[in-house]
Amino acid sequence: MGLCQTAPSACHLKACGAQSDVAVVIVAGGSGERFGDPRGKALVPIAGRPLLAWSLLAADKAQSTLSLTLVCRPQDRLAMVEAVAALDLSHPVMLVDGGATRQESCQAGIMCVSPQIPFISVQDGARPLTTPETFDAVARRVRQDENLAGAIAGWPVTDTIKRAHDGIIESTQDRSCLWSAQTPQLFRAPLLREAYRQAAYHRLSVTDDASVVEAMGLSVALVSAQRINPKLTVPDDFAFIEAELGARSLRGVC
Numbered sequence: 001m002g003l004c005q006t007a008p009s010a011c012h013l014k015a016c017g018a019q020s021d022v023a024v025v026i027v028a029g030g031s032g033e034r035f036g037d038p039r040g041k042a043l044v045p046i047a048g049r050p051l052l053a054w055s056l057l058a059a060d061k062a063q064s065t066l067s068l069t070l071v072c073r074p075q076d077r078l079a080m081v082e083a084v085a086a087l088d089l090s091h092p093v094m095l096v097d098g099g100a101t102r103q104e105s106c107q108a109g110i111m112c113v114s115p116q117i118p119f120i121s122v123q124d125g126a127r128p129l130t131t132p133e134t135f136d137a138v139a140r141r142v143r144q145d146e147n148l149a150g151a152i153a154g155w156p157v158t159d160t161i162k163r164a165h166d167g168i169i170e171s172t173q174d175r176s177c178l179w180s181a182q183t184p185q186l187f188r189a190p191l192l193r194e195a196y197r198q199a200a201y202h203r204l205s206v207t208d209d210a211s212v213v214e215a216m217g218l219s220v221a222l223v224s225a226q227r228i229n230p231k232l233t234v235p236d237d238f239a240f241i242e243a244e245l246g247a248r249s250l251r252g253v254c
């Protein structure tokens with residue numbers, strides 16, 4: 001399937017009986033400043049595909065996915081259309097123009113999702129190793145607990161973490177309660193929309209989606225689904241991630 005202007009509006013059961021009720025919003029609208037490629041990070045080729053293609057493929061394959069939205073820079077639109085067309089996805093992809101920051105891009109993406117879809121999952125276009133099983137694991141976690149506003153992928157930190165100022169240690173954190181936040185980050189859709197509205201109103205600046213929901217005092221669970229789920233941020237990340245993608249395709253894994 002290719003590109004569409006409007007998203008599907010109903011939940012449905014897939015042939016295998018799995019519940020598909022999640023709108024996946026893939027954020028690929030950054031300038032990639034820290035990566036240092038003028039083309040923008042999302043379209044950088046890695047293991048034979050543009051970076052953002054790997055997240056699209058994994059989200060498309062997840063049982064929980066009902067629709068796909070791709071947030072990109074307006075100047076990347078044409079290249080994104082070509083990248084999507086090359087993938088032979090089973091869901092149509094809605095393209096949305098991003099904003100100046102990740103927060104603005106996420107807000108733009110989630111506001112375009114059909115109001116009839118109960119869950120929204122936000123995925124970094126720069127996390128190409130996220131598996132379909134991780135998308136499904138965060139969806140299962142929220143569905144099984146009505147007290148949760150959302151659930152995010154993450155992993156408990158294993159290094160000792162220091163708080164520092166100008167390179168000098170101020171304190172050592174208690175790592176027993178520290179996690180590294182990843183994506184996907186999945187939420188009940190009306191709560192996420194409201195949380196983003198409130199964050200904009202209060203000029204709250206955040207680096208992930210859970211933060212806006214936490215700011216409303218709501219509960220978000222952490223799901224340790226996938227230890228190796230890195231984000232391509234700086235050039236040094238490239239070789240490791242490309243090698244992992246290569247190893248997976250040798251094993252026949254998406």
Ligand SMILES: C[C@](O)(CO)[C@H](O)COP(=O)(O)O
Pocket residue numbers: 030102124180181182183207208209231233
């Ligand atoms: C959402 C995120 O992946 C959680 O770790 C991260 O904060 C995204 O950061 P970026 O500035 O968009 O690279």
